[in-house]
Amino acid sequence: MIRIKQLTKTYGAKRALDGLDLTLGAGVTGLLGPNGAGKTTLLRCLATTLAPDGGAVDAFGLDPADREQRTTLRRRLGYLPQNPGAYPHFTAFDLVDYVAILKELTDREHRHAEVRRVLAEVGLTDQAATKVRRLSGGMRQRLALAQALLGEPDLLILDEPTVGLDPEQRMVFRALVSRLGESRTVVLSTHQTEDVAALCERVVVMRDGRAVFDGTPGELAAVADGRVWLSDTPPATSELFWRTADGRYRTLGAPPPSADPTAPGVEDGYLMLLGEAA
Amino acid sequence: MTSWHIPDDLRGSYLEGTLEPALAMSVDAHLDRCAECRAAVPYDKDWLEASWARLETKLVTPRPGLSERFLWHVGVPDHLARLLSATPTMSRAWLAAVVAVLAFAVLAAREQAEFLPAFLIAAPVLPLAGIALAYGPRVDPVHELVAATPMSGPRLLLARATAVLTVSVVLAGIASPLLPAPPGMSAAWLLPALAAGAGCLALSNRLPVPIAALAVGGVWLAIVGAGRLFGDWPAVFGPAPQIGYAAAALLLIYRFHRLSTR
Numbered sequence: 333m334i335r336i337k338q339l340t341k342t343y344g345a346k347r348a349l350d351g352l353d354l355t356l357g358a359g360v361t362g363l364l365g366p367n368g369a370g371k372t373t374l375l376r377c378l379a380t381t382l383a384p385d386g387g388a389v390d391a392f393g394l395d396p397a398d399r400e401q402r403t404t405l406r407r408r409l410g411y412l413p414q415n416p417g418a419y420p421h422f423t424a425f426d427l428v429d430y431v432a433i434l435k436e437l438t439d440r441e442h443r444h445a446e447v448r449r450v451l452a453e454v455g456l457t458d459q460a461a462t463k464v465r466r467l468s469g470g471m472r473q474r475l476a477l478a479q480a481l482l483g484e485p486d487l488l489i490l491d492e493p494t495v496g497l498d499p500e501q502r503m504v505f506r507a508l509v510s511r512l513g514e515s516r517t518v519v520l521s522t523h524q525t526e527d528v529a530a531l532c533e534r535v536v537v538m539r540d541g542r543a544v545f546d547g548t549p550g551e552l553a554a555v556a557d558g559r560v561w562l563s564d565t566p567p568a569t570s571e572l573f574w575r576t577a578d579g580r581y582r583t584l585g586a587p588p589p590s591a592d593p594t595a596p597g598v599e600d601g602y603l604m605l606l607g608e609a610a
Numbered sequence: 611m612t613s614w615h616i617p618d619d620l621r622g623s624y625l626e627g628t629l630e631p632a633l634a635m636s637v638d639a640h641l642d643r644c645a646e647c648r649a650a651v652p653y654d655k656d657w658l659e660a661s662w663a664r665l666e667t668k669l670v671t672p673r674p675g676l677s678e679r680f681l682w683h684v685g686v687p688d689h690l691a692r693l694l695s696a697t698p699t700m701s702r703a704w705l706a707a708v709v710a711v712l713a714f715a716v717l718a719a720r721e722q723a724e725f726l727p728a729f730l731i732a733a734p735v736l737p738l739a740g741i742a743l744a745y746g747p748r749v750d751p752v753h754e755l756v757a758a759t760p761m762s763g764p765r766l767l768l769a770r771a772t773a774v775l776t777v778s779v780v781l782a783g784i785a786s787p788l789l790p791a792p793p794g795m796s797a798a799w800l801l802p803a804l805a806a807g808a809g810c811l812a813l814s815n816r817l818p819v820p821i822a823a824l825a826v827g828g829v830w831l832a833i834v835g836a837g838r839l840f841g842d843w844p845a846v847f848g849p850a851p852q853i854g855y856a857a858a859a860l861l862l863i864y865r866f867h868r869l870s871t872r
Contacts, residue, residue, distance in 0.1 A: 381757040403760050411758040417751035425670040427752075433689045434759035434766070440688055444667045460670035479755065489758075 339387035350541035360513035362532035410480035420465035556596035740774035808862035
């Protein structure tokens with residue numbers, strides 16, 4: 333269980349986290365929000381790579397503000413940063429092996445077995461000997477995910493994990509993360525509402541450093557109940573609408589009496605919740 | 611498809627390894643094609659999987675570099691050798707130390723007596739440049755990944771800084787006898803160098819490493835500047851200050867070591 337209390341973080345005049353309160357349990361939790369909402373700052377605080385200015389984090393009874401407890405917590409977490417970086421001259425195996433050493437897997441045989449396991453998990457066994465600079469963007473993203481899986485962490489923090497993945501890779505990723513979420517706490521941030529709808533038991537929408545919604549994907553979709561409608565002509569008002577593949581107009585907003593209502597999705601609820609800020 | 615199968619006696623000799631090479635190759639070729647005969651060959655699944663895993667690792671792991679193999683030979687554990695030698699940041703730090711000391715050695719070999727003060731003043735701060743390049747978000751492209759691991763922070767910095775200090779001190783030690791100065795004087799930089807390195811590590815608990823290195827370098831230059839101001843710059847390398855440098859180095863190393871091993 334992870335408890336976040338009154339967490340604040342300020343960059344100059346910008347308040348990235350503004351007294352955030354949140355509790356995260358086992359399973360997959362998705363963080364949604366526009367750019368600058370504070371998702372990455374929150375994940376960096378959870379991953380112990382960024383110290384908050386105020387408030388507290390309690391992760392499995394450990395306080396990251398304490399040096400010893402922070403080290404203990406780091407032994408139990410896997411982290412995929414938004415910009416993981418890479419050593420281009422390393423092979424895929426080398427890079428994961430290097431992180432494995434930093435995760436204190438010092439026994440060579442055991443470490444190499446673990447590296448092979450995580451590379452297999454993300455489908456990169458055949459690219460193990462390939463230099464990182466020769467990997468595609470999607471493969472690099474999977475490689476970064478592989479290192480996060482080392483040591484089967486209790487807490488998995490994934491910042492924009494599906495960026496750069498093609499549809500097939502995203503399906504594989506969803507299968508992997510949903511399996512991981514059965515036995516551990518997974519927190520992921522994304523702009524992809526489809527990923528949230530497909531993966532997450534719980535979704536938290538952030539704006540201006542605060543949680544403005546906390547519930548299931550179904551509950552988020554329900555925010556737009558009765559506010560999504562179809563028409564054959566563009567709506568007269570300046571509401572948010574687009575032309576769908578079948579030539580009709582799908583509009584999000586107050587429906588006119590003649591509107592043809594349709595079921596909202598997670599994206600509709602998210603857009604409705606954030607309005608133009610999204 | 612074949613109706614012929616390996617007779618029991620032939621299979622027995624094959625498994626014992628007593629067949630002539632040509633016949634053994636022929637049995638190999640048949641086993642490749644015949645699932646029935648393959649099924650009759652007993653094998654140890656665990657052994658086979660472990661062997662395959664070792665072979666796979668051999669195939670995908672590139673040959674370690676020169677520095678990594680050197681560290682193995684001098685008894686550094688394999689994971690630590692990898693940690694110290696594999697990253698570009700460490701390569702740069704080591705390279706900086708090597709280039710600086712070699713430059714000193716070349717200049718010293720030209721027997722320019724006036725070069726001694728510059729050497730003594732610069733040698734203690736040389737390792738600081740190496741330490742500044744050894745750790746941090748500005749110098750390490752995967753720092754964000756590294757920072758979330760249990761080895762990050764003081765432990766990793768201590769390992770890398772120790773490597774940088776060792777290389778720098780050994781190389782500067784090789785260069786100092788080339789200087790046109792009494793042996794005691796040409797080695798007078800050693801304790802200030804250790805104190806500066808230790809000071810940089812201790813300060814890194816509160817400041818980013820490059821800033822800590824700059825701050826300590828500034829303090830050292832201020833000490834030397836004060837000596838020059840009072841007209842006797844070699845006094846900062848005298849016996850009493852040397853005791854002070856040694857005490858400071860020990861204290862700072864102890865303090866940093868306690869923090870890094872928590």
